[in-house]
Amino acid sequence: MNDTVHVNPLFSSLQQLLVEHPSVLHFSWTQGQTLGSSPLFLTFTVASYLSLTLFLFHNPIFSVAPSLLRRITAFHNFILIIISLIMAVGGTLSIFTQAPSLHYIICFPTNTPPKGPLFFWSYMFYLSKIYEYADTLLIIMSKSIKRLSFLHVYHHATVVIMCYVGLHTAQSSFPLVLVTNCLVHVFMYWYYLLCSLGLRPKWKRLVTDCQILQFMASFVMMAWMFYSHFTGSGCSGIWGSCFSAAFISTLLVLFVDFHSKSYSAKIKGN
Numbered sequence: 178m179n180d181t182v183h184v185n186p187l188f189s190s191l192q193q194l195l196v197e198h199p200s201v202l203h204f205s206w207t208q209g210q211t212l213g214s215s216p217l218f219l220t221f222t223v224a225s226y227l228s229l230t231l232f233l234f235h236n237p238i239f240s241v242a243p244s245l246l247r248r249i250t251a252f253h254n255f256i257l258i259i260i261s262l263i264m265a266v267g268g269t270l271s272i273f274t275q276a277p278s279l280h281y282i283i284c285f286p287t288n289t290p291p292k293g294p295l296f297f298w299s300y301m302f303y304l305s306k307i308y309e310y311a312d313t314l315l316i317i318m319s320k321s322i323k324r325l326s327f328l329h330v331y332h333h334a335t336v337v338i339m340c341y342v343g344l345h346t347a348q349s350s351f352p353l354v355l356v357t358n359c360l361v362h363v364f365m366y367w368y369y370l371l372c373s374l375g376l377r378p379k380w381k382r383l384v385t386d387c388q389i390l391q392f393m394a395s396f397v398m399m400a401w402m403f404y405s406h407f408t409g410s411g412c413s414g415i416w417g418s419c420f421s422a423a424f425i426s427t428l429l430v431l432f433v434d435f436h437s438k439s440y441s442a443k444i445k446g447n
């Protein structure tokens with residue numbers, strides 16, 4: 178399997194850095210030992226996010242000059258584009274080099290330990306979702322408080338729980354969800370970067386379409402996983418997948434609603 182991937186020098190260097198580096202190769206999610214792996218950490222993080230958001234929503238104590246805030250926001254979006262790109266490449270290479278087949282990645286054998294490159298990138302994904310809390314802070318600091326939607330806060334709070342559960346249960350198909358989400362996020366943060374630079378890209382709707390498509394793709398992966406689980410010898414992380422399926426369903430409903438409110442009205446207005 179590895180013989181086929183040493184063809185291209187760039188591919189080979191990326192593989193050495195993003196898959197075969199000792200910290201990636203020997204990564205292990207150890208409950209209570211790995212940073213962020215305890216239920217207490219998760220509860221504290223999500224509760225702090227929600228209470229701080231609520232507090233700052235009612236008491237906007239920050240005052241940053243708009244030009245400085247625009248630069249900070251642009252930098253933040255740039256960082257997220259780079260991080261998402263690295264995770265997408267790292268996750269893809271890990272899938273190609275570590276998974277013996279597509280079916281394996283959809284349905285890990287039961288009792289698969291959350292170890293190695295596939296779970297290293299899942300862990301990075303989890304940490305990046307905590308960093309994304311800064312989006313909310315930037316919206317609050319921008320004083321466009323009405324932009325702080327239920328969808329935004331619900332998504333940011335719950336996606337961290339989904340990642341934690343995914344790692345904790347060594348959830349099948351999680352690396353595929355990670356790669357699709359990171360690819361969409363490169364596009365999404367590119368949109369936000371341009372917005373923070375004062376541009377208004379005409380392809381906003383395309384970003385939302387891609388997000389909806391990504392949720393639908395996740396359903397297809399999970400349907401395949403559930404089918405494999407119940408007709409075969411079982412898949413790892415079935416409870417994590419149930420949680421993800423429920424969370425992604427709610428996101429799909431919220432995003433379809435966002436889509437119809439944001440774009441259908443404009444069509445009628447034209």
Ligand SMILES: CC(C)(COP(=O)(O)OP(=O)(O)OC[C@H]1O[C@@H](n2cnc3c(N)ncnc32)[C@H](O)[C@@H]1OP(=O)(O)O)[C@@H](O)C(=O)NCCC(=O)NCCSC(=O)CC(=O)O
Binds near residue numbers: 250313319372435
């Ligand atoms: C096209 C979308 C990506 C964004 O829609 P919005 O209505 O939020 O977009 P908008 O046109 O109002 O955004 C432009 C405004 O965002 C500001 N802005 C810049 N960077 C930002 C950032 N990192 N986070 C939040 N807002 C940001 C700009 O300065 C600008 O402010 P100003 O107007 O003041 O100049 C959409 O599809 C979407 O996701 N809507 C849900 C809202 C949301 O929070 N999405 C991200 C998390 S959900 C997610 O991430 C799902 C997933 O996993 O795919």
